[in-house]
Structures are given as structure tokens and as C-alpha cells.
Amino acid sequence: xxxxxxxxxxxxxxILTDAERVYWTKSLVxxxxxxxxxxxxxxTKAQDIPWTKQxxxxxxxxxxxxxxxxxxx
Amino acid sequence: xxxxxxxxxAPDERAKLVGNIQEQLKSLKDxxxxxxxxxxxxxxxxxxxxxxxENAILAAANSLVDAYKAAxxxxxxxxxxxxxxxxxxxxxxxxxSEGEKMLHALVDDTSIRSTEDLASLAGKIExxxxxxxxxxxxxxxxxxNSTPLEKLEDRITKVLTGEKAGPLLEKLDKIGxxxxxxxxxxxxxxxxxxxxxTVLGPKFVKMLADQRFKQEESSLEGEVLTKxxxxxxxxxxxxxxxxxxWAKTEKKRAIDRPSLLEMVSPTVVVKKPEVVVGxxxxxxxxxxxxxxxxxxxxxxxxxxxxxxxxxxTYGGSSFDVRDExxxxxxxxxxxxISKTGIVFAVAGIEQTIVVSALVxxxxxxxxxxxxxxxxxxxxxxxxxxxxxxxxx
Numbered sequence: 001x002x003x004x005x006x007x008x009x010x011x012x013x014x015i016l017t018d019a020e021r022v023y024w025t026k027s028l029v030x031x032x033x034x035x036x037x038x039x040x041x042x043x044t045k046a047q048d049i050p051w052t053k054q055x056x057x058x059x060x061x062x063x064x065x066x067x068x069x070x071x072x073x
Numbered sequence: 074x075x076x077x078x079x080x081x082x083a084p085d086e087r088a089k090l091v092g093n094i095q096e097q098l099k100s101l102k103d104x105x106x107x108x109x110x111x112x113x114x115x116x117x118x119x120x121x122x123x124x125x126x127e128n129a130i131l132a133a134a135n136s137l138v139d140a141y142k143a144a145x146x147x148x149x150x151x152x153x154x155x156x157x158x159x160x161x162x163x164x165x166x167x168x169x170s171e172g173e174k175m176l177h178a179l180v181d182d183t184s185i186r187s188t189e190d191l192a193s194l195a196g197k198i199e200x201x202x203x204x205x206x207x208x209x210x211x212x213x214x215x216x217x218n219s220t221p222l223e224k225l226e227d228r229i230t231k232v233l234t235g236e237k238a239g240p241l242l243e244k245l246d247k248i249g250x251x252x253x254x255x256x257x258x259x260x261x262x263x264x265x266x267x268x269x270x271t272v273l274g275p276k277f278v279k280m281l282a283d284q285r286f287k288q289e290e291s292s293l294e295g296e297v298l299t300k301x302x303x304x305x306x307x308x309x310x311x312x313x314x315x316x317x318x319w320a321k322t323e324k325k326r327a328i329d330r331p332s333l334l335e336m337v338s339p340t341v342v343v344k345k346p347e348v349v350v351g352x353x354x355x356x357x358x359x360x361x362x363x364x365x366x367x368x369x370x371x372x373x374x375x376x377x378x379x380x381x382x383x384x385x386t387y388g389g390s391s392f393d394v395r396d397e398x399x400x401x402x403x404x405x406x407x408x409x410i411s412k413t414g415i416v417f418a419v420a421g422i423e424q425t426i427v428v429s430a431l432v433x434x435x436x437x438x439x440x441x442x443x444x445x446x447x448x449x450x451x452x453x454x455x456x457x458x459x460x461x462x463x464x465x
Contacts, residue, residue, distance in 0.1 A: 027195070027198055030198055
């Protein structure tokens with residue numbers, strides 16, 4: 001994977017905080033191809049962790065409640 | 074949150090609005106349940122989980138902004154609008170099984186393993202003749218590891234300040250709200266949502282306590298913050314013990330949730346009354362706050378409420394209500410929309426108690442031993458009799 005693609009993956013990952021994003025972006029230059037692949041694997045796998053979907057459900061719920069409250073008030 | 078400084082709306086208007094929202098959401102609950110089920114049944118869409126989450130966050134924030142705008146137009150002030158929205162979020166969004174799934178999902182094995190894997194990878198990259206792999210792993214977990222809720226907050230922040238949030242940010246700018254206010258509303262809603270469960274395991278309690286504590290800590294400022302910093306560890310322990318105790322209660326009412334501010338400085342805190350007042354039931358023996366001359370605000374207290382004492386008590390402290398220097402400076406909305414905060418200035422320091430049943434246009438009662446509110450500055454008049462010290 002291209003380094004820019006890995007950088008994008010780091011920036012987009014929702015399991016990383018800003019501090020972690022800085023850490024991993026800076027670390028890229030020190031990493032071997034194997035280590036970089038390992039990082040990609042971890043971040044890709046984390047894209048499908050269950051809370052992603054559950055949190056989406058919650059926000060959908062909030063959106064619907066708020067919309068309805070506005071529409072009917 | 075925005076500073077509360079607007080006058081209260083007429084109680085009937087306020088009650089109507091709250092009732093309206095509650096009624097709407099009550100009927101909405103079934104609709105939401107049905108819609109969620111339909112969506113689940115529909116199966117996967119082309120959106121990735123991340124895109125779906127990002128869109129959901131943006132949609133929720135947009136709807137909250139619209140709700141805020143509509144509430145503000147009706148209620149006339151930012152604070153009242155926020156109060157109404159928070160009330161709705163805290164009391165009506167309850168979809169037990171979905172919420173429980175989210176709670177478990179937030180601390181699931183995959184998330185935990187991801188962090189452990191990252192720490193382990195860091196160990197392999199950073200280890201040198203000066204630092205062992207184990208030391209790097211420990212350092213990573215200590216310095217970079219965050220709770221799932223912190224990660225979630227980070228995610229929400231990123232989405233709401235990112236590229237796709239352009240139109241939302243413009244909308245917020247137009248109505249004068251900072252994104253952090255909406256982020257705070259969303260996080261508060263999520264935590265309330267999860268705190269609702271009757272039984273919370275220790276790991277959930279810890280996660281929620283960590284996030285709530287962070288929120289409580291960031292609300293401290295000025296002298297209170299200095300006092301807190303002087304005895305930080307002790308205050309934190311005290312708050313955490315109280316939170317754990319609260320988390321074990323069945324109802325876990327938001328209003329009863331421990332307040333760090335109250336622990337650090339009981340004298341500047343909004344405090345709940347010991348008695349909930351029904352103005353209509355107030356009898357002739359009750360102390361009553363009434364406007365002396367054309368002031369639209371008046372408050373009735375049931376017999377034996379806090380004011381029916383020599384001293385007004387709140388947060389474990391008290392001050393003498395007969396002191397001529399004790400002034401009620403303003404009446405403010407409370408998080409619990411059915412109650413009202415009365416702010417007193419005692420020796421120049423503002424202190425607030427919360428009472429219920431704020432009513433308008435109560436006729437002046439001329440019985441003895443009354444507390445009287447005078448003019449727009451609302452002065453707490455000296456009592457003529459101090460024999461009444463009972464408390465219900």
C-alpha cells in the first residue's frame with residue numbers, strides 16, 4: 001500500500017485519537033513494509049468494530065427525535 | 074454551555090412546550106422502534122460502516138441544530154432551547170436493547186484488541202537498546218490509550234469540524250453556536266442513554282465515570298478550580314465514590330448525578346429542594362414569595378420548604394435569610410425544566426437554589442412572616458418572625 005494511502009487510513013480511522021494519529025503518522029518513516037502492513041491490517045479490521053454500527057443507530061435515533069420534535073412543536 | 078441570563082417564559086407557555094415535546098416523543102417512540110427495525114431488516118447498504126456513521130453523526134447534529142433553532146424561536150432564549158432539547162434527550166430516548174448493544178459494542182473485544190495490537194506494534198518499532206519492547210507498550214497504553222467514549226468524542230469532533238460539515242458549520246455560525254456545544258449535546262445524550270440501564274457492570278461504570286469526570290472537571294473555573302487543584306485527588310475520589318453509588322440506583326436521575334462543582338464549592342451550586350412544591354396546593358400558612366410592585370415573577374413555596382427556616386440551606390451550607398444583604402438577583406431556568414433556580418447574592422457571591430413551581434401573577438399575600446420579593450431587583454425581605462424552623 002502507498003504511504004499516502006496509509007496516511008489517509010490513519011487520518012480517517014475512528015479508533016485513533018488525534019494524539020494517536022500524530023504518533024502513527026510520524027512513525028511511518030521508521031516502519032518496515034511488514035510493520036506498515038500490520039498497521040493497515042489493524043486499522044482496516046477496526047473499521048468494522050461493532051460500535052460503529054451501534055453508534056450510527058443511536059445518531060439516527062437522535063436525528064429522528066429532533067426532527068419530529070421540531071415538526072410537531 | 075451558554076450562560077443563563079434570560080428571563081423565564083410564562084410558566085403556562087413553558088409547561089405547554091414541555092408537554093408538547095414530551096407528547097410528541099412519546100408517540101414517536103413506537104415510530105422510531107418500527108423504523109429501526111425496518112432498517113435492520115433491509116440489510117446492508119452500499120455505505121461502509123464508517124460512511125454510515127459519519128452521515129449519521131452529521132444528520133444528528135443537523136437535526137439538533139434545527140431543533141435548537143425551532144425551540145429558540147418558541148422559547149426566546151438559547152438556554153431555554155438547550156434545556157428543552159436536553160430534557161427531550163434525557164427523558165425520551167430509550168430503546169433498551171439497542172442502547173445495550175451499543176454499550177457492549179463500545180467496550181467489545183475487537184476494540185480492546187485493536188488498541189493492544191497498536192501498542193504491540195509500537196513496541197516493535199520503538200524498542201531500542203535504551204527501551205525494551207514492554208516499556209514502549211506500557212508507555213503507549215499509558216499515554217495514547219483512550220477510553221472508547223473519548224474515541225467516540227474524538228470521532229464526533231472530527232466529523233463535525235471536517236470537510237463534509239461545511240453547511241452545518243455555516244448554519245451554526247448563522248445562529249451563533251459553536252460546534253463544541255453540539256458535540257457536548259451529543260456526548261451528553263450518549264452518556265445519558267447508556268446510564269439508563271438498570272444494571273451497569275463495573276467496566277461500564279468506569280468508562281462512563283471517566284468521561285463524566287472529564288466533563289465535570291472541565292466545568293470548573295476561577296476560584297473553584299483553584300480550590301479543586303489544591304486537593305484534586307481527594308475531590309476526585311469523593312466524586313467517583315458518589316458516581317458509583319449513583320450508578321447503582323435504579324432510576325439514575327440526571328438531576329441526582331453527583332456534581333464535582335458541588336463537592337468543591339457547595340456554596341455556588343444549584344441545589345435541589347427538599348420538597349417539591351405545588352403552588353396550587355400552597356396553604357395560607359405557607360411562606361410565599363410575591364412581587365411587591367408589578368414584578369412579573371413570583372414563587373410560591375409549600376409549607377416547610379427550605380425558605381421556611383431561619384436559614385436557607387443548600388449543598389450542606391446555609392446563610393441567614395434574614396440578612397438584609399441577602400438579595401435574590403435573578404431567577405434562572407434549570408436543567409430540570411419543571412424547576413427553577415433562584416440566584417441569591419450573599420456578600421457579593423452568587424449562590425443558587427432550585428425550586429419547583431414557579432408561577433406568574435400570584436396575588437400578593439399579606440399574611441405575616443412572608444418573604445417578599447420587591448421590585449425588579451427582587452429583594453428578599455427580612456422576616457418579622459423567626460419562630461418557624463421546621464423542615465419537611
